[in-house]
Amino acid sequence: MNDTPSLPALALIGDNSTHLWGMTNAERLRRLARAEGLPDDTPQTGARLYVNLDYVFDPVWLRHILTRPGTVVTDGGALVMAHLTAGVTPDDLERHRGELAFIDYRDNPQIYNRQLRKLDCPFIQRLTPATRRQIERKSYFGAYKGVTDLLTKYLWPELALWLTRLAASVGMTPNMVTAIGAALCVLATYLFSQGLYWSGMLAGFVFMVLDTVDGKLARCTITSSKWGNVFDHGIDLVHPPFWWYFWGVGLSAWGLALTPASFALVMAAVIAGYVLQRLIEGMFLKDFGMDIHVWRPFDSRFRLITARRNPNMVILFVATLFGRPDIGLIALAWWTVISLVVHAVRLAQAYGVKRSGRAIVSWMEAKS
Incomplete structure (x- = not known):
């Protein structure tokens, strides 16, 4: 019954x-x-x-x-x-x-x-x-995630709002926006491989903004779809390691190519660190029914800078500004490893709390 x-x-x-x-x-x-x-x-x-x-x-x-x-x-x-x-x-x-x-x-x-x-x-x-x-404006910001990276949260909300309004006014669907973003994502990957970092970062920046716009457009116009979610999140999940790999390939155009051994070590840290971090996030969601970044205030603050695409692009931007995109890639690898360790420790601590018989509850849910 x-x-x-x-x-x-x-x-x-x-x-x-x-x-x-x-x-x-x-x-x-x-x-x-x-x-x-x-x-x-x-x-x-x-x-x-x-x-x-x-x-x-x-x-x-x-x-x-x-x-x-x-x-x-x-x-x-x-x-x-x-x-x-x-x-x-x-x-x-x-x-x-x-x-x-x-x-x-x-x-x-x-x-x-x-x-x-x-x-x-x-x-x-x-x-x-x-x-x-x-x-x-209120419905747009109401569709914004409360816990996200620092660029999405602080840098481009106003630009993304303007673009969301423009897309809605001309009748664009969220999937159209995602498709344009996907093309720019591929273009950025190619430009990185050629060492055209500034052009690649411009294409990547527009893609990252559109990655915000498609979701907000879907929520504000109530046009979310299963296919749209798969399309959008699939691109988000898959492309970052390709960006970092081809960034490394493009270093030769600057005369800053890493040695084969160093390149292999950096890529191992970047790719394995990215994959393992996402697996930890998935394990936390499966075992505790919530995102790891909403467990405690520390986790929500760390999400601002954790080694995801947008914070990593800040590292590469600053390094390229000083003419050392190679050091940027090495710093990105170190930050990925550090973020992985933080997430692994938090997962272990959560299992410890569970074994002690205490409930794992989001600090935001506890306050509601």
Whole structure:
């Protein structure tokens, strides 16, 4: 027997002609409902998710109350959404107040977003022509991961926002953006192999920004797909070792080629370190049900600089600025080894905590 409560059907309240990311609020909510698997018809329980079209909210709110029948979200005295069952409607809220759980956005409730690795109060705002751009900005930053590398977090959010708006306005899909990025990724690899590091870093920089844009475009326009996720994450996972290898190949064009033994040692550290670090992250996720970078505040801070593509590109950029791309590659190898050791120690510590009988819980989830 399945005791899982049935999902509610979407019920829209009112009307709103103001467009957001190139679509009406009603269309946005229908896309969200399809993405979450909400039924077209009201189930036997009478469960319905009532949503006021005067308001736009972060999708986290919808996911938060889908499994909480009897939950009502308000903005002060105004209804934003309500998950109601057994024939109860928004007109009956006062009569059933004692049976319902009310959440007021103005009380700044904190919700842990496991997917985006952050703890905050997701936005809710009234949608009007005057607030549209502000809401687009909030929904864009609401789709940003709370724990990521320093370039993605601090350097190009504004540029990526502008490009996301541009892509949405011309009707580009996230997969189109990913395809352009993939072409630039391949171009950067070729340029590195020729020792054309500045041109390669420019192509790589645009690719890295577009790697942010495609995900934000998918989340803001509610157009994520399985194929898109595989395409995007597959490129992200595979390409970094190729960049570092062909960076090493290109050193000969600068007269700075490493000796065969040194090159082999550097590549072993870079490639093995990258693969092992990703395996450790996968083991942590499998055994503890969460990303290793959200376990403790230290892990979240270390994610800013850990030996992933973007921080590694900072190392290579600085070294090339001083005319020593060879030292940059050697420093990248050392940083990869150091990051691997840090991750291995953290994994071992987590297993130790588990053996002691204590729960492994994200510091953000513990605060929510």
